[in-house]
Amino acid sequence: MRWLSRLFEFVGKVGLFSLRVLIDWLKPPFEFAQLSRQLAEVGNRSLALVVVSGFALGAVMTLHTRSTLVTFGATAMIPAVQAVSFFVEIGPLVAGLLLAGRVGSGIGAVLANMRASEQIDAIESLSIDSFKFLVVPRVLACVIALPFLTLFMDFAGLLGGFLSEVLSSHIAPALYLNRAFDYLQWSNFIAPTLKTAVFGFIIGSVSSYFGYTTDKGAQGVGEAATNSVVVSSLLIILADVLLIKCIFFLFPDTAI
Amino acid sequence: MIANQSIAVEFKSVMKSFGTKRVLNDVSFQIGQGQALCLLGRSGTGKSVTLKLIMALMRPDSGEVWVDQSNVVGMGEHQLSLVRKKLGYLFQDAALFDSLTLYENLALPLGRLTKKSKDEIDDVIRRVLTDVGLGADGAKYPSALSGGMKKRAGLARALVLEPKILLADEPSSGLDRITAAEIDELLMRCKTERGTALIIVTHDVHGARKVADQVGVLDKGNLVAFGSVEEVSQSDNDVARRLITE
Numbered sequence: 195m196r197w198l199s200r201l202f203e204f205v206g207k208v209g210l211f212s213l214r215v216l217i218d219w220l221k222p223p224f225e226f227a228q229l230s231r232q233l234a235e236v237g238n239r240s241l242a243l244v245v246v247s248g249f250a251l252g253a254v255m256t257l258h259t260r261s262t263l264v265t266f267g268a269t270a271m272i273p274a275v276q277a278v279s280f281f282v283e284i285g286p287l288v289a290g291l292l293l294a295g296r297v298g299s300g301i302g303a304v305l306a307n308m309r310a311s312e313q314i315d316a317i318e319s320l321s322i323d324s325f326k327f328l329v330v331p332r333v334l335a336c337v338i339a340l341p342f343l344t345l346f347m348d349f350a351g352l353l354g355g356f357l358s359e360v361l362s363s364h365i366a367p368a369l370y371l372n373r374a375f376d377y378l379q380w381s382n383f384i385a386p387t388l389k390t391a392v393f394g395f396i397i398g399s400v401s402s403y404f405g406y407t408t409d410k411g412a413q414g415v416g417e418a419a420t421n422s423v424v425v426s427s428l429l430i431i432l433a434d435v436l437l438i439k440c441i442f443f444l445f446p447d448t449a450i
Numbered sequence: 451m452i453a454n455q456s457i458a459v460e461f462k463s464v465m466k467s468f469g470t471k472r473v474l475n476d477v478s479f480q481i482g483q484g485q486a487l488c489l490l491g492r493s494g495t496g497k498s499v500t501l502k503l504i505m506a507l508m509r510p511d512s513g514e515v516w517v518d519q520s521n522v523v524g525m526g527e528h529q530l531s532l533v534r535k536k537l538g539y540l541f542q543d544a545a546l547f548d549s550l551t552l553y554e555n556l557a558l559p560l561g562r563l564t565k566k567s568k569d570e571i572d573d574v575i576r577r578v579l580t581d582v583g584l585g586a587d588g589a590k591y592p593s594a595l596s597g598g599m600k601k602r603a604g605l606a607r608a609l610v611l612e613p614k615i616l617l618a619d620e621p622s623s624g625l626d627r628i629t630a631a632e633i634d635e636l637l638m639r640c641k642t643e644r645g646t647a648l649i650i651v652t653h654d655v656h657g658a659r660k661v662a663d664q665v666g667v668l669d670k671g672n673l674v675a676f677g678s679v680e681e682v683s684q685s686d687n688d689v690a691r692r693l694i695t696e
Binding site: 307308311312313315316317318319320321322323 | 502505507527531532534535537539541542543545546547548558559562563607611
C-alpha cells in the first residue's frame with residue numbers, strides 16, 4: 195500500500211503546485227517579456243512538428259478510411275469522416291501528446307538544469323520570485339499556444355487527407371471541402387479545440403513541477419524530462435475522457 | 451563585541467540538519483559592516499549552507515540569522531526580498547543564466563530592482579564589467595566564457611546592485627594563481643572602497659590571509675575557531691591550526 199500513499203502524496207503536491215500557478219497568474223508583476231519568450235519557444239518552434247505530423251496523419255488516415263468505406267460503397271463519406279474525426283478528436287489529442295513530448299521534456303529538463311546549477315537560487319538571491327519568473331510564463335505559454343497549434347494540426351490533417359483523396363479518386367477540391375464541412379458544426383470545432391488549453395495547462399504545470407522541484411543534481415535533469423513526458427501524456431489521455439463527457443453534457447448535439 | 455547598528459551578519463545558535471546529518475551545530479558568530487570573514491573548513495562541513503542561510507535560500511532548524519538588523523528566519527517573501535536587495539551572492543559555479551547574454555545577466559536585476567534609465571543601466575554594466583576585466587564580453591553567452599571568466603561574471607552580477615554585504619562561495623576555486631589573485635584584489639576593493647561586508651567561503655588559505663579580518667573554521671558542523679588570522683593560528687583546535695598554517 196506504500197505505492198498508493200506515494201501516489202496520493204504526488205497528486206497532492208502536483209495539485210498544490212498547479213493551484214499556486216493559477217493564483218500567481220493573477221498577481222502582479224506580470225512577466226510579459228518571459229511570456230513572449232516562452233510563446234516563441236512553445237509555439238513557433240513546435241509549429242513544423244505539428245504541421246508535418248498533421249499532414250502525414252491526415253494522408254494516412256484517408257488511405258485507411260478509403261479501403262474500409264469502399265467495401266460499403268460509402269466513399270462519398272470520406273471527406274466528412276476525415277474532417278469530423280480530425281477536428282473532434284484526433285487533432286486535439288495528437289497535438290496534446292506531441293507537445294507533451296517536445297515541450298514537456300524541454301520544460302522539465304531546462305528547469306531541472308537551472309535547479310542543479312543553482313540558477314534558480316541565483317534568481318531568488320536577486321529578489322526575483324523564481325516561481326513567477328520561470329514557472330507561470332511557461333504554463334501560460336502552453337495554455338495559449340496549444341489551441342492555436344491544434345488548429346494548425348487540424349488544417350494540416352485536412353490538407354493531407356484532401357491531397358491523398360484527390361490523388362486516389364480525382365475528386366474536385368470544392369466538392370471535397372463541401373462534403374468535409376457538411377457534418378461539422380461549430381460545437382464540433384470550438385469545444386474540442388479549446389479543450390487543448392487544459393492539455394496545455396497539464397503539460398506546463400506537470401513538467402514545471404518535475405523540473406522546478408528536483409533535488410537530484412545532474413541525474414535529476416534526465417529524470418525530470420522523462421517524468422514530464424510520461425505523466426503529462428497519461429494525464430492528457432485521462433483528462434480527454436473527462437472533457438469529452440463535459441462537452442457532451444454542454445453540447446448534447448455533438449453526442450452522435 | 452560589535453555595536454548593534456554596525457553588525458552586518460549575526461548567527462545565534464543556528465542548527466541545520468539534512469535528514470539525520472547535522473550540518474551546523476549551535477553556530478554563533480557576528481561580523482561588522484565593512485569587515486571580511488573567511489570561512490574555512492573541509493568539504494561538507496556546512497560552509498556553503500551558512501551562506502544559503504544568510505541569503506534565506508534555506509531555513510535553519512533552530513536559531514536566528516540576523517542580516518543588517520533583520521532576523522531573516524521566518525520572514526515573509528516580501529520582507530525577504532527587501533533584505534536580499536542588500537546582499538550580493540557569488541555562487542560556486544557562478545550560476546549565470548544560460549539563456550541570457552552576460553549583459554542581460556547584469557541588466558536583469560538592475561532593470562527590475564532599480565529605477566535607472568536604459569542609459570544609466572548601460573553605464574553601470576559597462577563600469578562593472580570593466581572592473582572585473584570583461585568589458586568586451588558583454589554580448590557573450592555564459593557557454594562561451596571560460597571558468598575564470600564565469601567567476602568574474604558572477605562577481606559582476608553580485609556587485610551590480612552595490613550590495614552592503616557580499617557572499618562569495620569559493621570565489622577562487624578552479625582558477626590559476628594569477629586569476630585567483632585578481633579576484634581577491636576585486637574583493638579587497640569592494641571592502642575598502644565601498645565598505646562592503648564580505649563573507650567568503652574558501653579553501654584558499656593564502657587568499658584568506660590577504661582578505662580576511664576574521665577567519666572562522668567549521669569542522670563537522672561546529673565553529674571550532676573564530677578570530678583574526680593570528681588568533682586562529684594559535685587556536686587549541688588542531689584542525690583550525692592546520693588549516694590556517696598549511
